[in-house]
Amino acid sequence: MAGLGPLLRKELLEQWRTLRLPVVATIFLLVGLSSPLLARFTPEILKAVGGDQFTISLPTPTAADAVDQLAKNVGQFGGLIAVLLAMGAVATEKERGTAALLLTKPVSRGAFLVAKLVAIGLTLAVSVAIATAGAWFYTLVLFAPLPVPGIAAGAALQWLTLMAWASITFVGSTLTRSSLAAAGLGIVAFIVVGILGVVPNVGRFLPTGLGGPGRALALGIPGPDPVVPTVATIVLIGVAGLTAWLAFRRQEL
Amino acid sequence: MTSASPGLDPPSGTVVVAGPDRVAGPDDVVGPVAIHARGLSKRFGSIVALDGLDLDVPTGSIFGLLGPNGAGKTTTIRILTGLARPTAGAATVAGVAVGLDRPELRQHLGYLDQDPRFYGWMRGRELLELVGRLGGLAGADLRAQVGAMLDRTGLTDVAERRIGGYSGGMRQRLGIAQALLHRPAIVFLDEPVSSLDPEGRRDVLELIADLRDETTVVVSTHVLSDVERICDRVAILDRGRLVTEAALDQLLADHVRPVYRLAADPGQGPAVELLTRRLRSTPWITDVSAMPGGELRIVVSDPAVAAASLLPAVVDAGVRLAVFERVRPTLEDVFLELVGSPSADELDGRGFIRPREVER
Numbered sequence: 046m047a048g049l050g051p052l053l054r055k056e057l058l059e060q061w062r063t064l065r066l067p068v069v070a071t072i073f074l075l076v077g078l079s080s081p082l083l084a085r086f087t088p089e090i091l092k093a094v095g096g097d098q099f100t101i102s103l104p105t106p107t108a109a110d111a112v113d114q115l116a117k118n119v120g121q122f123g124g125l126i127a128v129l130l131a132m133g134a135v136a137t138e139k140e141r142g143t144a145a146l147l148l149t150k151p152v153s154r155g156a157f158l159v160a161k162l163v164a165i166g167l168t169l170a171v172s173v174a175i176a177t178a179g180a181w182f183y184t185l186v187l188f189a190p191l192p193v194p195g196i197a198a199g200a201a202l203q204w205l206t207l208m209a210w211a212s213i214t215f216v217g218s219t220l221t222r223s224s225l226a227a228a229g230l231g232i233v234a235f236i237v238v239g240i241l242g243v244v245p246n247v248g249r250f251l252p253t254g255l256g257g258p259g260r261a262l263a264l265g266i267p268g269p270d271p272v273v274p275t276v277a278t279i280v281l282i283g284v285a286g287l288t289a290w291l292a293f294r295r296q297e298l
Numbered sequence: 299m300t301s302a303s304p305g306l307d308p309p310s311g312t313v314v315v316a317g318p319d320r321v322a323g324p325d326d327v328v329g330p331v332a333i334h335a336r337g338l339s340k341r342f343g344s345i346v347a348l349d350g351l352d353l354d355v356p357t358g359s360i361f362g363l364l365g366p367n368g369a370g371k372t373t374t375i376r377i378l379t380g381l382a383r384p385t386a387g388a389a390t391v392a393g394v395a396v397g398l399d400r401p402e403l404r405q406h407l408g409y410l411d412q413d414p415r416f417y418g419w420m421r422g423r424e425l426l427e428l429v430g431r432l433g434g435l436a437g438a439d440l441r442a443q444v445g446a447m448l449d450r451t452g453l454t455d456v457a458e459r460r461i462g463g464y465s466g467g468m469r470q471r472l473g474i475a476q477a478l479l480h481r482p483a484i485v486f487l488d489e490p491v492s493s494l495d496p497e498g499r500r501d502v503l504e505l506i507a508d509l510r511d512e513t514t515v516v517v518s519t520h521v522l523s524d525v526e527r528i529c530d531r532v533a534i535l536d537r538g539r540l541v542t543e544a545a546l547d548q549l550l551a552d553h554v555r556p557v558y559r560l561a562a563d564p565g566q567g568p569a570v571e572l573l574t575r576r577l578r579s580t581p582w583i584t585d586v587s588a589m590p591g592g593e594l595r596i597v598v599s600d601p602a603v604a605a606a607s608l609l610p611a612v613v614d615a616g617v618r619l620a621v622f623e624r625v626r627p628t629l630e631d632v633f634l635e636l637v638g639s640p641s642a643d644e645l646d647g648r649g650f651i652r653p654r655e656v657e658r
Contacts, residue, residue, distance in 0.1 A: 150429060
């Protein structure tokens with residue numbers, strides 16, 4: 046892993062200097078803050094929109110609705126952002142020629158990839174943490190306090206899911222010189238895994254299988270065992286990273 | 299850890315050059331070598347970019363890699379720097395076998411791309427600090443080396459500016475700075491002055507010349523006058539093949555033309571006419587031309603006889619000379635003699651020589 050430290054430092058500086066981290070963190074903060082608000086006020090909004098013409102009967106919102114709303118929003122917006130963060134990570138550097146600048150220095154290609162994936166992971170981790178903190182605060186204000194260790198564990202699982210989409214996109218970015226092709230791979234994986242996730246006995250081996258355990262942990266209630274989907278997702282990320290390295294170390298620049 | 303490629307026997311001894319009766323080549327270099335390549339080939343499908351290149355670059359030399367566009371210069375450098383892999387053949391750089399993912403190889407080399415690209419968001423000093431850290435520099439040594447390289451390349455005043463705002467010349471100088479920063483044993487400069495104005499070109503060429511005895515420099519270019527100014531050894535490539543490789547002085551000496559130039563002191567019209575008549579009837583002289591300004595240009599068939607007999611013939615005719623010299627060829631003369639000018643059919647739309655193709 047020759048050169049990992051300086052490369053990671055460069056990647057983190059790039060995340061900050063190109064405003065990726067501030068922009069992504071801000072989007073996640075808005076998502077986090079808005080999720081409990083949407084859960085709390087959706088019945089009133091629907092009532093105001095429908096007026097007297099029709100009546101919609103909805104149960105009284107609870108903290109569980111806030112958690113569900115957060116999971117849905119972070120899962121969708123966050124998934125898309127994870128793909129956007131990873132799509133150009135390697136492809137753009139190859140296409141612009143900056144990869145050749147660094148890879149004619151005493152650095153290993155593995156270090157080059159790891160630095161990028163870690164930087165993406167840290168950006169997503171900070172963003173998910175901010176979104177979760179915002180959601181926890183408004184849930185406290187509007188509903189009831191959520192257990193901090195539980196919601197933190199749920200956030201970790203959500204981050205792991207986003208890392209799965211980022212890793213798959215990262216493989217595409219490594220295999221091609223096209224950011225769009227990489228994004229296409231990530232989005233296809235996002236859709237296919239989403240469809241497979243509803244198949245009985247299959248979903249728990251996929252990143253989407255982390256949703257149920259994450260919800261239960263956040264609410265502090267009994268739920269599905271998180272071990273199997275967690276291990277499966279970590280293996281998926283590992284396989285993606287290994288695939289990217291095996292391909293990249295044989296590529297001409 | 300270093301390792302040599304199988305099948306590569308490192309040469310040793312002193313530098314010997316080829317004579318005029320044979321083409322010079324890498325086997326004539328038998329001193330400490332920084333780069334040793336045998337049979338390097340690179341194909342892209344049926345296109346032959348490099349064809350069995352044998353190359354030895356003496357340690358400490360400024361080595362010119364010459365050839366027209368599309369000759370294989372950049373391909374050679376890309377293979378030697380580990381950016382591309384050869385289809386066949388092997389090479390060592392600083393004793394380390396070249397390959398794609400070889401940090402231990404790159405510890406010894408610096409590289410400037412013909413179109414250097416940087417991170418526009420980064421400041422000049424930050425880039426050099428990053429490159430220095432990757433090269434193993436740290437602390438005071440890193441700061442001192444970055445400062446020295448900024449001074450050397452004239453970038454100190456713009457070191458805190460973002461690279462995205464640099465001019466082409468600044469980027470080229472930053473490229474040279476990053477290539478030299480970690481004090482590599484061998485530096486590859488691919489067309490280092492191609493995008494510079496005359497002043498920037500002069501500065502960069504002087505900078506490269508200053509590297510003599512400090513590091514081994516391989517510089518690729520198709521601008522022959524630049525090579526003549528700074529290189530002490532050259533290899534000429536044409537369509538992926540090595541045409542010749544020799545010390546620059548020896549190459550010029552080997553291709554010296556059998557032509558003498560005489561200029562008489564003014565006011566000797568009759569004596570010069572007599573000399574001209576005598577020379578035209580001399581069997582080892584094939585042509586005598588009167589040039590503007592009273593000069594004579596004499597083409598000889600036997601340079602050895604001419605060297606011994608031409609000056610006595612002038613004295614015998616009673617001509618007092620202001621100039622008597624054997625015309626020295628320029629590198630351009632030698633290049634055109636060895637490579638020739640491409641015909642229109644041999645050029646593609648971009649002015650590049652069409653590569654050779656083989657059946658797959």
